[in-house]
Amino acid sequence: MEKIKVALLLSGVEGFGDKHLIKGIQEFLPDTEVELKIFHIDPQNVAKTVKEIEEYNPQFILDFNTKGIIWGEKENQKYPLHVLLGVIHITIFTEDPILHSPNLLQLRNSPNMVFLITDLRYGEFLASLGFQNIYYFTPCVNLNLIPPKGEKEISTIFVGNVIDPSLIVENWSQNMDNAIRDFGIEVGEFCFRNPEIAPIYAVEYLLPLMNPQFQESFNNFRRENPHLYFLWLTQVGLYTSSRRNWFILNFLEGTDITIVGKVEGNLPEGIHVADISTFEERISYINKAKLALTAFPAFVPSGIGFTPLEIAACETALMINYRHTLGSFFKPNEEIIVYNPLDRMDIEEKLLFYLENDEDRQIIAEKGFKAVKERFTCEDRIEFIKNLIKEIYKEILSQQKKQ
Template structure:
């Protein structure tokens, strides 16, 4: 059951129970905890999304009794993302619960359990942290995401003796001028499509605010635009009722889960198609699960594995795009940390938190409009030395202050 036993370090003697599910970052987090001397007890826990599950609660009861010192602030339960169920169990046992959120949106944050005194919840979006603070909630804090730079640096493009090199024949698949790794949100039965029964005026209104939001960087206004007759029509088409322990509003759910994802589909399709058309001599690669026949000029390479393949894309692509899901209002998406941590050149839409930790034009580059994106991609494809210097600076900044070890120290020590 103990999946990472700590070596001698500043965390020696600390026990952390890690109910883990299928999430990014598990291996990197375990590596950091091990390096800092923390004893980690892992257990599979797919019930993290459940609000009530007596069997899962009993399992956690037994694990806490066996492995943790109740009431001792040095021991803790840790998860990626926030679980109201786990929070309630930790409250019962007087055990510290540390949750590091990397998903956005995450409706479980709006459970009334968020105020449980055992909670130490860290979100990567400054605007979201401020939203909770404005309501007097003291259990939610701002914490950027991270990269395992040591692991990423060991992934060499040329074959190496450590077995982690990339064979020459595999380099072509991960190489290109411009790359985007991520979902195109073009799956069938997308939530937005379930609103199809709305009258034309309501559909037109929603399309209008989606198109308007596409043109505005740095401010997410769709949630506040959902009110009156349009909101009532959305409820008629597909009613949303808050969780029994939740205080989330229908406006929050519709804006962040329905509209923001539809916007991402349109925006990503538009930007990638535009780059392929405006820069025809450049290879634009898309790494995603679903086919994209509507983008004939874009090379859809298929999905890549997060740990084993994706870092090579960032290392071998001259420009790596980040096109944020707009529900991330100011935060630095995990993809940005992944790119810079791997030593890749980051071209991102505007995200305010990026400017809090990195210098634009020195560590990364951001674009402000369609025309600006085309212009900057063309410029940096023609200025390799400058582009490589910016990528190197971003990598240095991440290695210096944004590793998993940095975050473990901040959260636990």
């Protein structure tokens, strides 16, 4: 029996979290029934990549966040490559699909699409666009990408991007209708005060409270320009995340904290920025820290994401904001430290306590690492993907026999 051929298409702009799955796919997907070939899309010569894929003749194409979608033409109509080749396309969403809505809007009528999501809320958005064949699995860490535990020479790091929200509003003022801008701020502030609510749901709660004229104009805007509406939601999500991170760091002025992430704006005294540009440099900083403070971004609405798992995998004590789904992944205040993102005193007291009490902090770090090792490694996730591919292929063969 011939092996099932899977083509993994990489765009070169995959996220840091994707690296765990890419490494896992390389290690665990191929077996006696499945073979894998990786294609790196050449943006300067996409036709060359397409020719190589055609020569390989896969039954499945795999990519991340629709970044591997290649468009072609047939009879003056635009089609994604998998339709032109007559194969199945599987997209793994490690990021919020709303960030990739331009591609998704074009894919709405494309057959043979399968989606793997790492946050249940991602499935709700995909389903709202009419997509089916949606499967969930939790994020994971490939421990082969985590360096050996070394000296914890850095006291505290903040892992995440830190952008002054006023800079975002300033940009909106130059590029956005004033009424829609002001509503965006209103939605962002509401999500900041209610961390369990994502912007896409906050809009539906707040819009009926606006005046009828604005309701009508806003509904017209999103009905007539869905791509611009999703872009607006993306911007509101960015504002919400920035507002939360900026709030936390500004009242920690004077605390020795190193930010591991992108920074825009003037930081408070005592806060430094790590000089990183690669996945390896980022993981190295996390691995050297005693404690890592972070906050869920708006684009991880209900799941755990990859960053908290990476922190725990480095045996660095993870301190993250509480939400009701968190207990599905870690035991709060046993495997991780949790805080109320709106309670300044709670954050300050817990940060100080765990920095002053080495034994308590180390116990948290050790239990967090054990949890990742037992529940969040990539081998099981790749096995799930492989079994799904085999089941789909078996169904295809069954249908072909009936014809």
